[in-house]
Amino acid sequence: MAEIRMMQRILASNDALAEKQLSLLNRHRVLSINIMSGPGAGKTSLVERTVQALKDRYRLWVIEGDIQGDLDARRVVAQGAGCTQLNTQGACHLDGMMLEPVFARLELEGLDLLIIENVGNLVCPAEFRLPAHYNVTLISTPEGSDKPVKYPLMFSKSDVIIINKIDLLPHVDFSIEQFSRAVRRLKPRVPIIQLSCRTGAGLREWFDWLEGALKRFHRKTARKRE
């Protein structure tokens, strides 16, 4: 019981921290998204593509969460975005405590969009709220259509779901219909976007969704200022 109470306390203090960090983002009118997936589903590829597409019209910053190393940050910087590599030193998820030193140094003034790439893990990141307006969950077709049934929390916490690697559909056993049905059982109206970061197919729909979110957010925060 002590263990469970301790876990509840950790989660509650993390929620409070995320709330505080989110207020800071709102004050500076920075939209934030938290991208989650299992290892190798294509989070960094999606970030690279997003930076390429939006960097001329929006000011972006990326936080790369990894257990160790800076492979992903290098990839993002090569696309022309600012990036902070956050190493969790073994931990299986990002949380508010880890983000505090990053937020302390981040130049939020003038920023439009913050992209947080979580640690590759379909379980734990869903338990720790981050300062994000939207949770984005990525699944790749080789992982199989049964993932929402087996990892329900991640999908329940998502505001948009991306099916990546649709170029591999002819070579793997993945049913878009079966997957979407399982997702909709957990979250009836969540948008599901099909794309391939490799070929570029479907990316337009993702960019449109993200730009729509940016515009809605800017309208909302502008009204609040008046």
Next chain:
Amino acid sequence: MAEIRMMQRILASNDALAEKQLSLLNRHRVLSINIMSGPGAGKTSLVERTVQALKDRYRLWVIEGDIQGDLDARRVVAQGAGCTQLNTQGACHLDGMMLEPVFARLELEGLDLLIIENVGNLVCPAEFRLPAHYNVTLISTPEGSDKPVKYPLMFSKSDVIIINKIDLLPHVDFSIEQFSRAVRRLKPRVPIIQLSCRTGAGLREWFDWLEGALKRFHRKTARKRE
């Protein structure tokens, strides 16, 4: 600091439990393997193939670790093996405490091989020792060759590494050479087996490795009995 000490205590008591469970397996001369991977890399497909190939010559039991549901246990039972579905109810890994009630009911007498399929996660399962003689880590080619660099603990703790979905090699960016080099930097002499559970290619090498392990184990435990 309190949090870290608590974690150390949890891991230490888990180690002791795993040790106790392993002694029980040794006494009954049951070889045990712990299969780990990220979600959708093909653990259950490997178990299905292994059951098909060995069930006529060895007596097998499978423990299926999943957050929820019994999809995987159904697949294994359909291949003709006995199976216990273990639901972690949200937890991201299996540990000794969760295995205790399973071990209490398991008929070990006459069993040759216990296969434990861990929760799909490349991070946390590596931290919790299980009653297993060998840790087997699976990676699938669509996940990318950088995984040992990004999830080093999992690969360091592995006694054999399997590259699954080699049938997808023409369609994905995966370098066997780059992957193997990264693995060998963590664990110089670990066997790396390439296969496809889908097409069956390379499976012979895995069965040979496993039968070799079974034979060595039986020779060793027979000597101890004399």
